[in-house]
Amino acid sequence: MAAEKPNILFIFADDWGWGDLSCHGHPYVKTPNIDRLAEEGTDFHRFTVASGVCSPSRTAVMTGHFPARYNIDGHFAWVPSNAKRNMPDWLSPKAPLLPRMLQDAGYATAHFGKWHLANDMIPDSPTPDVYGYDRYGVFNCSGEQMPVHEDAMHTVQFIEESVRDEKPFFVNLWLHEPHTPFHTVPKYEWRFRHIEDRAAQIYASVLSHADDRIGEVLDALDRLGVTENTLVIFSSDNGPARDSNEADLTLSYDTATGAGWGIAASKGITGGRRGFKASLFEGGVGVPFIARWPGTIAAGKVDDRSLISAVDLLPTFCEITGAEFPIGYQPDGVSQVSVLLGTPAPEREKPLFWKYPSRWPAAKNRPDHWVSYAVVSKNWKLVSNADGSHVELYDIAASPLERTDVKQSNADVVIELKKQLEDWQATLPDHPTGDVFSEERKSLTQE
16 A cells, blocks of 8 residues: 555445534443544544534535535435425536545545435436546435345455555445434344343434444454554534334335334433534534544644534545545535644634525424524524524534524624625525426426
């Protein structure tokens, strides 16, 4: 392996809450392999993704842009739902794309696990190879659906081939867990047989199964002698899902992944952060982020000061690998290489923005799910409903759990951040454009 070209393994879980790790104090979930990453790397406590739901969050990782720039404000569903929500049917393959930049820099690229930058119910949507991947095995995509538990197996095989071919590799390992349906395996249910709450047992078992598969990949890096030349990151696309209607524990079915236990088994926790999945409070966008690169990133360290965003990943990975931006491309994020290497960044100089259509006023059973827009600048976070008639302000450096609204004593900050938010909103497109629509759209317009 060429030492100047480090490998990257990006593990992106689905709905994994900040508190759903034993190294973050979970009372019964056991995650020894992810804990190993924390012991051998740095645990960043203030990482945020670019949305409280799946597809826009993943769009930000792929493009380094806020997903609202592509009208991707919610999850990709079937075509009528996308059209109703003013969304495209897939992320444009012509967008600036991280895997393509790394391909151009000489990397072998692969994607295994969840896709959801389109949907399996849209058969004419592009497959991942069009986006810059040499190899893929996925679900929530057109074509054959890879079984969810085969992600680590394919990842290990690809890493073995890359090492044999002496090529640096970039691999997305995008786990299904702990998204619904919960696909339990007897071995892991038995591991938590002491838990009397059936829903909690299911939740712990699927997280443990995912952690074991991560362990298989980490063991392969050791066996192949590439651990010290590989940056491994574990994170999640958004905060944990929660059942707000107290549904009964029943089986559900997903067209991409099959049958499994439904939303009543969603027992994820946020480590005290406010809100859950689909919220723009920190419980929805503040997720685990652990980075390990032996000899380069400090071992056993916690960074609870640096605010890193998912839009920072593309410029960070490009700096690490020597990949170049396409002509004219400007990321919304910034490289965080210095932060990864141990220099904390206490304030966010380049603003972060979020957009997610939320109900106002909030439903009684979802009190923290009313924010449609948010902006973070330096130590401040402003949240707003859809029409801007209600805002709240938080000093997230002093109060990262967002318990105290300080807008009354900081009127000038509210004015400044509202102006930043309005200026950003003015840059967003009214409608998606380009080759991002299924043929099925034609039948909708004719009805």
